Amino acid sequence: xxxxxxxxxxxxxxxxxxxxxxxxxxxxxxxxxxxxxxxxxxxxxxxxxxxxxxxxxxxxxxxxxxxxxxxxxxxxxxxxxxxxxxxxxxxxxxxxxxxxxxxxxxxxxxxxxxxxxxxxxxxxxxxxxxxxxxxxxxxxxxxxxxxxxxxxxxxxxxxxxxxxxxxxxxxxxxxxxxxxxxxxxxxxxxxxxxxxxxxxxxxxxxxxxxxxxxxxxxxxxxxxxxxxxxxxxxxxxxxxxxxxxxxxxxxxxxxxxxxxxxxxxxxxxxxxxxxxxxxxxxxxxxxxxxxxxxxxxxxxxxxxxxxxxxxxxxxxxxxxxxxxxxxxxxxxxxxxxxxxxxxxxxxxxxxxxxxxxxxxxxxxxxxxxx
Amino acid sequence: xxxxxxxxxxxxxxxxxxxxxxxxxxxxxxxxxxxxxxxxxxxxxxxxxxxxxxxxxxxxxxxxxxxxxxxxxxxxxxxxxxxxxxxxxxxxxxxxxxxxxxxxxxxxxxxxxxxxxxxxxxxxxxxxxxxxxxxxxxxxxxxxxxxxxxxxxxxxxxxxxxxxxxxxxxxxxxxxxxxxxxxxxxxxxxxxxxxxxxxxxxxxxxxxxxxxxxxxxxxxxxxxxxxxxxxxxxxxxxxxxxxxxxxxxxxxxxxxxxxxxxxxxxxxxxxxxxxxxxxxxxxxxxxxxxxxxxxxxxxxxxxxxxxxxxxxxxxxxxxxxxxxxx
Numbered sequence: 001x002x003x004x005x006x007x008x009x010x011x012x013x014x015x016x017x018x019x020x021x022x023x024x025x026x027x028x029x030x031x032x033x034x035x036x037x038x039x040x041x042x043x044x045x046x047x048x049x050x051x052x053x054x055x056x057x058x059x060x061x062x063x064x065x066x067x068x069x070x071x072x073x074x075x076x077x078x079x080x081x082x083x084x085x086x087x088x089x090x091x092x093x094x095x096x097x098x099x100x101x102x103x104x105x106x107x108x109x110x111x112x113x114x115x116x117x118x119x120x121x122x123x124x125x126x127x128x129x130x131x132x133x134x135x136x137x138x139x140x141x142x143x144x145x146x147x148x149x150x151x152x153x154x155x156x157x158x159x160x161x162x163x164x165x166x167x168x169x170x171x172x173x174x175x176x177x178x179x180x181x182x183x184x185x186x187x188x189x190x191x192x193x194x195x196x197x198x199x200x201x202x203x204x205x206x207x208x209x210x211x212x213x214x215x216x217x218x219x220x221x222x223x224x225x226x227x228x229x230x231x232x233x234x235x236x237x238x239x240x241x242x243x244x245x246x247x248x249x250x251x252x253x254x255x256x257x258x259x260x261x262x263x264x265x266x267x268x269x270x271x272x273x274x275x276x277x278x279x280x281x282x283x284x285x286x287x288x289x290x291x292x293x294x295x296x297x298x299x300x301x302x303x304x305x306x307x308x309x310x311x312x313x314x315x316x317x318x319x320x321x322x323x324x325x326x327x328x329x330x331x332x333x334x335x336x337x338x339x340x341x342x343x344x345x346x347x348x349x350x351x352x353x354x355x356x357x358x359x360x361x362x363x364x365x366x367x368x369x370x
Numbered sequence: 371x372x373x374x375x376x377x378x379x380x381x382x383x384x385x386x387x388x389x390x391x392x393x394x395x396x397x398x399x400x401x402x403x404x405x406x407x408x409x410x411x412x413x414x415x416x417x418x419x420x421x422x423x424x425x426x427x428x429x430x431x432x433x434x435x436x437x438x439x440x441x442x443x444x445x446x447x448x449x450x451x452x453x454x455x456x457x458x459x460x461x462x463x464x465x466x467x468x469x470x471x472x473x474x475x476x477x478x479x480x481x482x483x484x485x486x487x488x489x490x491x492x493x494x495x496x497x498x499x500x501x502x503x504x505x506x507x508x509x510x511x512x513x514x515x516x517x518x519x520x521x522x523x524x525x526x527x528x529x530x531x532x533x534x535x536x537x538x539x540x541x542x543x544x545x546x547x548x549x550x551x552x553x554x555x556x557x558x559x560x561x562x563x564x565x566x567x568x569x570x571x572x573x574x575x576x577x578x579x580x581x582x583x584x585x586x587x588x589x590x591x592x593x594x595x596x597x598x599x600x601x602x603x604x605x606x607x608x609x610x611x612x613x614x615x616x617x618x619x620x621x622x623x624x625x626x627x628x629x630x631x632x633x634x635x636x637x638x639x640x641x642x643x644x645x646x647x648x649x650x651x652x653x654x655x656x657x658x659x660x661x662x663x664x665x666x667x668x669x670x671x672x673x674x675x676x677x678x679x680x681x682x683x684x685x686x687x688x689x690x691x692x693x694x695x696x
Contacts, residue, residue, distance in 0.1 A: 049557035049558065049559060049560075050557055182646075196647050198647055199647075226421035226422055226584065226648065227421065227586070227625060227628045227629055228421065228624055228625060228642075228644050228647075228648075229421075229647060230628065230630075231627075231628035231630075231639050231642040231644065232642070234639055234640075235639065235640050235642065238640060253557065253558070254558075255558060255632050256587070256629075256630035256631055256632040257630045257639075259630065259631070259632045259633065259634050260630045260631070260634075260637055260638070260639040260640065261637075261639065261640070279634045280634050280635070283632060283633065283634050294559060297558050297559045297561065297562035298558065298562075298587070298632050299562075299587045299588055299590065299591030299592075300591075300631065300632060300633075301590065301591065302590055302591060302614075303569055303592060306591075308562040308565055308566050309562070310559060310560075310562035310563040310566055311559040311562070311563075314527060314529070
């Protein structure tokens with residue numbers, strides 16, 4: 001085992017996870033032996049450019065990979081002592097949404113357009129309630145029962161006119177209040193299209209957090225939002241994280257967003273995690289040349305003061321079999337070993353790992369290496 | 371300094387019909403651009419920043435004569451260009467646009483070389499040899515290999531396509547280039563390449579840019595002057611450095627502090643205190659359109675829409691209580 005994340009506190013550990021997509025043009029390696037751990041009550045941001053595999057990682061964690069074309073080649077996802085990779089789809093249901101919840105980039109396409117937002121949140125609350133009542137096995141029967149959120153008598157009415165029980169309605173309003181939606185008692189009866197983008201994303205957060213999950217995966221949650229709305233939603237997420245005691249895995253392409261909210265950041269490049277570090281360390285002394293390059297790409301002032309140093313070249317084709325470091329073709333510090341053998345993600349300093357021969361293996365700090 | 375482009379009280383209203391009856395009376399309008407006056411000086415960059423729906427793209431499209439303004443005047447290169455006072459072909463030659471999404475602004479069935487060459491035949495009326503030479507030169511200037519001219523857009527990456535769009539825009543040797551969100555579809559490392567290229571081209575061909583963006587960092591990097599728009603109104607205008615250092619309109623303050631910065635010691639995002647969301651452009655709030663969200667709002671704000679006032683040389687703010695924000 002080349003590297004183990006901090007075993008003591010990590011409650012979700014990804015070990016050597018490799019995932020590929022089979023396409024007519026060849027096998028695309030989306031994740032290449034990725035190892036990462038998420039700790040309790042931590043906001044871990046995974047940053048990288050499009051196609052680096054960050055969304056594939058998120059989908060693998062919550063068991064929503066499209067199989068086929070996706071294939072898990074090897075690796076484990078250990079969550080509270082259970083390997084999620086080995087679970088059957090029916091068993092995975094017991095975790096998805098309840099213990100691991102997810103919010104997506106485009107809230108309009110993740111909410112059901114023909115149901116009122118209140119009903120959609122109420123459904124989630126009912127499922128949680130039934131689970132607490134001793135329904136451990138989540139099967140179709142269970143799901144059907146859960147959908148009966150209405151009193152039996154009312155269920156003969158058309159769907160649009162059914163009403164929830166008063167107590168469920170109260171709970172739903174409370175969860176809308178939690179995400180600071182103005183006039184929750186009116187919003188509860190609206191359809192998703194009647195809400196603004198920011199409100200929709202808040203509804204998604206309300207729904208996800210109503211389950212009190214141990215892990216919330218947020219895949220580009222604010223990319224479709226305006227900056228002032230983005231600030232509100234991120235602030236809310238950060239506050240609720242402490243309130244509900246959940247960990248967050250934030251997938252983003254925006255380094256600045258990661259920098260603003262994350263506790264720890266993992267940088268991905270072409271299916272590899274190239275660096276993970278505490279947010280302060282990563283932005284003050286980035287170790288991996290890709291992270292350094294990415295940071296010098298950010299416009300952080302006027303053209304009179306700073307000159308951007310773009311990374312030359314472009315991302316490699318993930319269909320080709322690559323030996324050695326995938327960043328070697330663009331790296332200013334490339335050495336002969338870089339094209340021969342792939343560098344492993346090794347601990348360089350405390351809470352700072354990098355996959356590069358510039359440090360790590362050359363200075364012999366094989367922490368946690370058997 | 372000489373102005374390359376000036377708009378005087380430019381408005382653009384879109385009528386909205388209720389129902390499907392084509393004869394129904396048009397009652398309401400989307401006030402996309404609601405009386406905006408801007409000036410772009412020769413050889414400089416003006417950034418128009420704002421959130422989605424604030425009218426920045428409509429402003430650009432109106433200036434480029436892609437839609438007719440409802441009222442107001444546009445003076446380009448010393449001449450009014452609205453209502454056919456100037457030959458539109460002359461305007462199209464001197465004023466080019468780079469659109470946000472290179473995917474949809476390049477014809478997927480036309481080879482890159484022909485895409486770049488088309489305005490040179492049509493607008494400039496050049497001969498075939500001259501166009502071929504110009505295509506080669508444009509590709510070199512934007513840093514693309516020559517053989518790309520024979521490829522189709524589908525074979526190119528996003529960054530390459532945006533370079534092609536830039537090459538096509540600078541082909542007719544324009545005086546002003548409108549950049550509508552030129553990098554928002556691109557990754558950080560590609561964005562840096564395009565920004566560097568744009569600066570290089572500006573220097574080489576002494577271009578003026580009008581940059582439309584929602585990204586404050588990009589606007590700060592590329593621009594000399596900045597115009598902040600909110601719901602169809604210009605709320606603040608001035609030199610970029612001054613606005614970034616000391617924004618005065620409450621909305622500009624909120625906008626700049628909402629923009630995430632890559633410095634973990636300056637966590638501005640979690641301190642932001644802004645309520646609500648952008649109002650509808652059909653029924654904007656009366657008076658100052660920002661007043662329902664504004665921490666300084668008083669009764670006058672809901673009655674009277676403030677006009678742009680010069681608070682220091684070249685720095686204009688539209689706010690009744692600009693003294694409080696200073």
